[in-house]
Amino acid sequence: MKALVLTATKKMEIQDINQPTVKPNEVKIQTKYAGVCGTDHALYNGLPGSADAVPPIVLGHENSGVVAEVGSEVTNVKVGDRVTVDPNIYCGQCFYCHTDRPELCENLSAVGVTRNGGLEEYFTAPATVVYPIPDDISFKVAATIEPISCAVHGVQLLNLTPYQRALVIGDGFTGQLFAQILQAYGVHQVDLTGHSDKKLAMNKEKLGVTNTYNTKTEKIPTDYYDVVIEAVGSPETQSQAVEATRKGGQVLMFGVGSPDAHFEMNTYEVYQKQLTIQGSFINPNAFEDSIALLQSGKLDVDSLISHEFNLDEVENFLQGNVKGVSKAVVKVGD
Ligand SMILES: [Zn+2]
Ligand SMILES: [Zn+2]
Known part of the structure; x- marks a missing residue:
């Protein structure tokens, strides 16, 4: 064969x-x-x-x-x-x-x-x-x-309720899956970030997301989301994920970074917002x-x-x- x-x-x-x-x-x-x-x-x-x-x-x-x-x-x-x-x-x-x-x-x-x-x-x-x-x-x-x-496992690690506002960072295949799965799990507002206006517009139409942000030209709201899913795996987007959460928020670190990479976060922010930062494996x-x-x-x-x-x-x-x-x-x- x-x-x-x-x-x-x-x-x-x-x-x-x-x-x-x-x-x-x-x-x-x-x-x-x-x-x-x-x-x-x-x-x-x-x-x-x-x-x-x-x-x-x-x-x-x-x-x-x-x-x-x-x-x-x-x-x-x-x-x-x-x-x-x-x-x-x-x-x-x-x-x-x-x-x-x-x-x-x-x-x-x-x-x-x-x-x-x-x-x-x-x-x-x-x-x-x-x-x-x-x-x-x-x-x-x-x-x-x-x-x-793998995306479903990540979502199952979160505490999800319909009133939450969610952000998915990254509009590749994984981000596209998360945008849909979060809605299927009842989250009423799912926003999406990416790097291409054309792709974001297509994703908005196809996936039913509420707002999209091109992070090359637009700023993601800070202290706003109950749930943020990082689906890129870069230190820059990992920092964005923490900053975008509001008090009591949950960050799912899903994107696979390089084994020796570190991202910067303000630990006072983690304390003051009482954040949950959750990894997800297989x-x-x-x-x-x-x-x-x-x-x-x-x-x-x-x-x-x-x-x-x-x-x-x-x-x-x-x-x-x-x-x-x-x-x-x-x-x-x-
Ligand atoms: Zn695979
Ligand atoms: Zn075993």
């Missing part, structure tokens, strides 16, 4: 390899689509994602496909089922798993990071992380359930909610997917040679 193998840091190759074999508790999936995101850029460049990827490895932690084979112990899916895979596999035995915070697992492994993922024609996953998808969710959209689930128990959100029609993802690549176009994208990508998916099967 055809596989796109990360053979070394910054090096990928399409290879003809054997189909994987299934263990008793595993499912073999014929891939339809795989999503590619910032984590894949990091892994391609030799940086850690949620865990380290050691070449040779097949990336593709966001994916969808059809069950091709099941191991003898598998009961939750059968051959022919349409499925998606939660890439994150928890050990179930460490301190964090034992205290109901599996996302902090000391022995985290992940499909498409520490074991082969969806950028090949067939891949395997433990049955515990395989989720059936309803017929009305396309394979293309299903490949984005993983990033949706996606525990958020796949079912994400599938339900898509089914509810409150989340439009299809129109946010800006690029569809073939396997042989992925490396060029990961090298940063494709501009204007909001969300990219890879068509792996037919």
Whole structure:
């Protein structure tokens, strides 16, 4: 079968390899689509994602496909089922798993990071992380359930009520997801910041946000928001997030910064406004909610997917040679 193998840091190759074999508790999936995101850029460049990827490895932690084979112990899916895979596999035995915070697992492994993922024609996953998808969710959209689930986890870490005013900093794919998810969770005012008037206008029309701010030319209101979601990961926007909150506010630090970056904040402000600053890591128990959100029609993802690549176009994208990508998916099967 055809596989796109990360053979070394910054090096990928399409290879003809054997189909994987299934263990008793595993499912073999014929891939339809795989999503590619910032984590894949990091892994391609030799940086850690949620865990380290050691070449040779097949990336593709966001994916969808059809069950091709099941191991003898598998009961939750059968051959022919349409499925998606939660890439994150928890050990179930460490301190964090034992205290109901599996996302902090000391022995985290992940499909498409520490074991082969969806950028090949067939891949395997433990049955515990395989989720059936309803017929009305396309394979293309299903490949984005993983990033949706990470945003849903972030939202679930917040204390949300309908009266709140929320700001999403960053109008890329993640910001676009948050703008919609916050509204689906009942927040009545969701504002959005970005860098391009054209993109902000499009997002305002499509996502139903209340106000937009182009931070190149406009100032975000300070001491105004109950909830601010930072979806960029730069020290500048992290400082903006803290300043934009009003008293009692919550900041979700979602954007992934560089490992050695620091942002400046006024600690008196954190004290005086009684702020909550919340980190968010991966996606525990958020796949079912994400599938339900898509089914509810409150989340439009299809129109946010800006690029569809073939396997042989992925490396060029990961090298940063494709501009204007909001969300990219890879068509792996037919
Ligand atoms: Zn991802
Ligand atoms: Zn664990």
